[in-house]
Amino acid sequence: MICDEVMELMQRDLDGDLNENEQEAMVAHLRRCSACAEMYERLQHLSNELHNLPKVIPPHSLVDAILPKLEQLDQLAGDEPDRANAAGATALRPSGNRTRRWIARFPFKTVSGVVAAGIVIGMFIAGIGQRPSSEQADELLLNEAAKDGAESSSSAAEDAPASGSNREVDKQAPLDHEIAGTTAADTTADTSADNDASAQTFDQKPGGKQDTPAAAANTKREKTADAAAANESGNGKKQAADASANENTIKKDPASNVSTGDSPERRQPEDEPAAGNRIDEQVGQEDGKRKAEEPLYGITIMPEQPAPDAGKAGNREHHTAFFAPIEPDRQQLTSPDGLYNAAVENRQVVITNAKTGERVFVSEHQWEESDRVQLFRWMDNLTLTYRVVSGETEQQFTIDVDKKTETKN
Amino acid sequence: MVEPELIRAAQSGDRDALISLLRQIETHVYRTAFYILGNEQDAMDAAQEALLRIYTKINSYEEKALFKTWVQRIVTNICIDKFRKTKATVSIEEHNMVFTAERNVEEQVVSSDIAKDIREAIDKLPEHHRAVVVLRYLQEFSYNEIADSLGLPLNTVKSYLFRARQQLQSLLQEYQKGGV
Numbered sequence: 001m002i003c004d005e006v007m008e009l010m011q012r013d014l015d016g017d018l019n020e021n022e023q024e025a026m027v028a029h030l031r032r033c034s035a036c037a038e039m040y041e042r043l044q045h046l047s048n049e050l051h052n053l054p055k056v057i058p059p060h061s062l063v064d065a066i067l068p069k070l071e072q073l074d075q076l077a078g079d080e081p082d083r084a085n086a087a088g089a090t091a092l093r094p095s096g097n098r099t100r101r102w103i104a105r106f107p108f109k110t111v112s113g114v115v116a117a118g119i120v121i122g123m124f125i126a127g128i129g130q131r132p133s134s135e136q137a138d139e140l141l142l143n144e145a146a147k148d149g150a151e152s153s154s155s156a157a158e159d160a161p162a163s164g165s166n167r168e169v170d171k172q173a174p175l176d177h178e179i180a181g182t183t184a185a186d187t188t189a190d191t192s193a194d195n196d197a198s199a200q201t202f203d204q205k206p207g208g209k210q211d212t213p214a215a216a217a218n219t220k221r222e223k224t225a226d227a228a229a230a231n232e233s234g235n236g237k238k239q240a241a242d243a244s245a246n247e248n249t250i251k252k253d254p255a256s257n258v259s260t261g262d263s264p265e266r267r268q269p270e271d272e273p274a275a276g277n278r279i280d281e282q283v284g285q286e287d288g289k290r291k292a293e294e295p296l297y298g299i300t301i302m303p304e305q306p307a308p309d310a311g312k313a314g315n316r317e318h319h320t321a322f323f324a325p326i327e328p329d330r331q332q333l334t335s336p337d338g339l340y341n342a343a344v345e346n347r348q349v350v351i352t353n354a355k356t357g358e359r360v361f362v363s364e365h366q367w368e369e370s371d372r373v374q375l376f377r378w379m380d381n382l383t384l385t386y387r388v389v390s391g392e393t394e395q396q397f398t399i400d401v402d403k404k405t406e407t408k409n
Numbered sequence: 410m411v412e413p414e415l416i417r418a419a420q421s422g423d424r425d426a427l428i429s430l431l432r433q434i435e436t437h438v439y440r441t442a443f444y445i446l447g448n449e450q451d452a453m454d455a456a457q458e459a460l461l462r463i464y465t466k467i468n469s470y471e472e473k474a475l476f477k478t479w480v481q482r483i484v485t486n487i488c489i490d491k492f493r494k495t496k497a498t499v500s501i502e503e504h505n506m507v508f509t510a511e512r513n514v515e516e517q518v519v520s521s522d523i524a525k526d527i528r529e530a531i532d533k534l535p536e537h538h539r540a541v542v543v544l545r546y547l548q549e550f551s552y553n554e555i556a557d558s559l560g561l562p563l564n565t566v567k568s569y570l571f572r573a574r575q576q577l578q579s580l581l582q583e584y585q586k587g588g589v
Contacts, residue, residue, distance in 0.1 A: 011571040015545070015552065046578045049527050050546040058439040058453065063431045066457050070464055380429045396436065409436065
């Protein structure tokens with residue numbers, strides 16, 4: 001047998017494609033021919049390395065990112081809609097969809113944390129406009145910027161407290177926040193449209209009002225905005241990630257939003273693929289910090305720095321401190337229909353019936369202390385995926401609750 | 410990989426089923442795109458495009474083919490198109506610059522040194538050889554499944570795969586010599 005023929009056998013052997021006779025012939029040749037034996041060893045080594053290539057996974061859900069486009073496709077496929085209406089509808093609808101997904105994925109506790117923070121901000125802004133007699137507002141009124149904000153935030157005064165009692169609707173606040181953000185950022189004229197929309201549901205106020213004054217300020221107070229932009233270079237993200245620095249930026253937030261106007265970063269395109277996901281992650285982070293920060297909204301409202309300084313933190317603040325970009329390991333994840341809770345207990349993935357607390361499935365893998373077990377997502381009501389990072393290797397598993405099986409992806 | 414019932418439901422117009430199906434395959438789609446295109450950003454773009462195409466063309470899938478090979482056919486086609494376009498639009502000098510920049514991004518994505526050499530070597534393979542290797546090792550497809558996915562004759566698949574492995578092997582050997 002010549003070496004060329006053996007090369008093919010070796011290659012096929014790597015794919016498990018040899019029958020017994022072929023295998024024997026190959027092994028016999030390898031014993032006699034050291035060059036082929038060496039080549040075989042190298043090919044096997046290569047094949048092992050190829051098998052061990054990192055099983056990369058997308059940095060965020062691709063399906064979530066294309067959901068808005070899918071909706072558009074559905075619309076186009078449907079009845080020929082009125083063009084003008086279609087344009088308006090597509091701008092808002094994708095976010096609506098995203099929110100439903102958030103609700104499905106996040107425990108109420110987490111969402112309510114953000115809502116609570118939003119309400120406090122809303123109440124604060126309301127305070128600027130409506131209660132000049134309070135001591136903070138007295139000082140604030142000296143701040144020229146605050147006057148601009150007061151005008152557009154006055155309606156929030158009535159609505160913000162009310163939203164605290166409306167839990168169902170409150171869940172939507174993070175979304176509405178985003179809608180309002182985009183709408184308000186587009187044009188100042190949109191502000192009135194935004195107000196109309198807000199009037200229908202209370203919960204839109206905290207988010208909506210944060211942006212509205214800013215958008216208004218954008219045109220009225222270009223000077224301030226420019227000054228703020230010049231100071232843009234401050235690294236807001238870093239500050240936000242650091243809990244203690246964060247307290248400072250949070251303090252400034254409401255006032256700086258009011259006083260500095262819009263910044264380019266705030267104009268987040270509706271269909272930006274990363275947007276939904278980033279906020280998802282950040283919502284979780286917010287929950288952890290809420291307790292520490294909440295009182296600050298109430299107490300330290302006074303922006304002592306001149307507007308440009310406040311703007312430095314404030315412009316970024318909207319994305320960073322409020323939704324700080326660190327993804328914590330999710331230790332619990334409820335299925336979309338709310339029937340099951342997945343949790344990592346004692347470094348094992350455990351799925352329990354959400355109502356009875358009964359253990360429905362316990363993973364056979366118990367991970368090491370050094371491994372990072374991360375609940376990833378419920379694919380549907382009965383299928384959970386999770387990742388395990390051990391050093392540089394990352395593995396993904398899928399649990400089928402119905403069949404009580406677990407497979408490595 | 411994907412339950413036939415789910416596919417049928419998706420084909421009969423059940424939108425939730427279709428979305429859930431897309432969620433099940435997105436990682437596989439992305440993985441192929443990542444290793445054919447060699448960087449995260451292009452892979453995200455290509456994978457999203459593939460998912461959109463699957464969403465709109467789900468009814469053109471016929472059960473006589475395996476669903477996973479149908480999916481991989483879509484994503485490899487998109488990747489190979491993209492790959493050609495990038496290649497066609499950059500001149501040689503520019504290409505060198507782009508290549509260096511891309512390598513940096515890759516290094517951030519996968520920090521493993523062992524994987525780095527082999528991924529650089531994969532990047533040097535011609536597009537179809539690369540696709541064959543990716544389907545064989547990242548999707549763990551058989552020769553036949555690769556042939557179905559790429560619309561190539563079985564013998565061509567084998568010869569691409571064998572040649573690719575030989576080329577990778579000699580590239581790795583070069584790297585090792587260079588490293589000593």
